[in-house]
Amino acid sequence: MAVLPSSSAVSALPPAAPVQQLHHFAYKARDAEETRHFYEDILGLPLYHIIQSDYVPSTGEYCPYTHFFFRLQDGSFIAFFDLGDDLAAEPSPNTPAWVNHIAFRVNTVEELENTKVRLQAHGIEVLGVTDHHIFKSIYFFDPNGIRLELSAQLADAVQMAKESTTAHARLAEWTERKQQWRRERAEGKTAQALKPQANDRPELGPGEKAG
DSSP states (O other): OOOOOOHHHHHTSOOOOOOOSOOEEEEEESOHHHHHIIIIIISOOOEEEEEEEEEOTTTOOEEEEEEEEEEOTTSOEEEEEEOSSOOOOOOOTTSOTTTSEEEEEESOHHHHHHHHHHHHHTTOOOEEEEEOSSEEEEEEEOTTSOEEEEEEEOSOHHHHHHHHHHHHHHHHHHHHHHHHHHHHHHTTSOOSOOOOSOOSOTTOOTTOOOO
């Protein structure tokens, strides 16, 4: 278990670096060209950079790879590793397929709808347009089994700033309730997963889909 520093030691630490934007998200690809076709030819993200090596720089372990990057409009990247084994990454066995995903932002709902048409024309199944109130989204999977989301923002900066003023309190309430739930589970009083204290999507009932 990690040893936490004292409050005086924490106050003496240098400040955290301001995180400007996502640099890249990396994932395993079954095949580099299959992945390139999807992201560059269909989604329109240009292939921008490739790194190839036999050894992993961070760990030093032997694992030949081709690491390739696609550029987004803001200068960030989504990247992949082709390990030369023709195997896609396996999904997490204890996590529903809709949970782990990457969301990209587009400018307008019209662009969202146009991209849905384009994806479907290439035989890709698309879920949505889904209304999340503060943004609208479509969902689909890439050739590697990664769930992707494209979102068009509806809420303006004022509304999002207002949302940020309640986020800590809501999370603190959830944390307090979860601690109580853990005690009850340990005592055998419950076997159910903990439900949140609020339902922000009351319009969704049985048979409806959210993501």
